[in-house]
Amino acid sequence: MLTLPTPPYCLPKSLENAEIDQKLQEIMKQTGYLKIDGQRYPAEVSDLLNEGEIGSGTCGQVFKVRFKKTDHVIAVKQMRRTGNKDENKRILMDLDVVLKSHDCPYIIQCYGAIVTNTDVFIAMELMGTCAEKLKKRIQGPIPERILGKMTVAIVKALLYLKEKHGVIHRDVKPSNILIDAKGQIKLCDFGISGRLVDSKAKTRSAGCAAYMAPERIDPPDPTKPDYDIRADVWSLGISLVELATGQFPYKNCKTDFEVLTKVLQEDPPLLPTGMGFSLDFQSFVKDCLTKDHRRRPKYHKLLEHNFIRRYEVLEVEVAAWFQDIMEKTESPRTSQCYTQHQMLSLFSR
């Protein structure tokens, strides 16, 4: 009998509020300034000029914003303090991880946060777009050499999280992989990441069904989650198949339940032969999508794989490729541009 993964475990409301308040207090100590390129600038909401929405995730909107004092263009994630508690918890967890990952070049960098009575604004480096939107722009496969560089960046980001902070991401998917015109590739959205206890995740958390590893869908004891970072390795494998072929491997499924059932009952997806993928790429994806998690490689093993070794050293013109795609294709969703008046009413309620 297939049991669906349960949503994030619920703390009693009072405890939940206390936890959010405590995290907010910690952030309050660091609020009121932005640290950009090593320089610290006092900052308040009126210093931010909203230039339009660039994304909306599960729990908040992300805007392109000009920091008027320096003219830096940055990304700002907005969290309404009066909003949904689960969503706020995710945003604060995200901030927590991003702030402590300042020394990893493969993780989105945070410049600081501005807390007002109504909102928390999280300032981050602005990237070009995410791999999900890139896929929609291209409407076809992303070249192997770009995915090679992406794989190196994401595996190193995940290894860094595990080794430096004992954290598992739990939501690896194309919309959480960001890329920019400099050719940088970075992981973002740590909202449902979890602490590892003895290298195992002990809390349940939803994540996206479509990329979920079999051992998370059908754990031996659903009341005691006990999976490790190899669940993220599976999600990386699914993301790679999707980006390399331009099609989500379970695209014909009508419901999440159907996807989860297929993940459990069918052979794992593979890169198709005949699409020109190298044998190393095919073998790497096959390793990531090993159904039995006990036989699935962990990061150190993956880093020894020829596919990663090759793309660690190979020069790839990611920046030029990205700029070319952005010029030649249209944005999947027209981003909204606000007038100064609309912007002020958005940011200074």
Ligand code: ADP
């Ligand atoms: P949520 O935590 O609400 O799911 P995300 O952090 O995943 O939000 O962001 C939602 C979307 O916004 C991403 O998929 C991406 O397209 C865009 N985005 C997020 N952060 C940035 C950034 N720093 N630069 C550019 N785009 C971003």
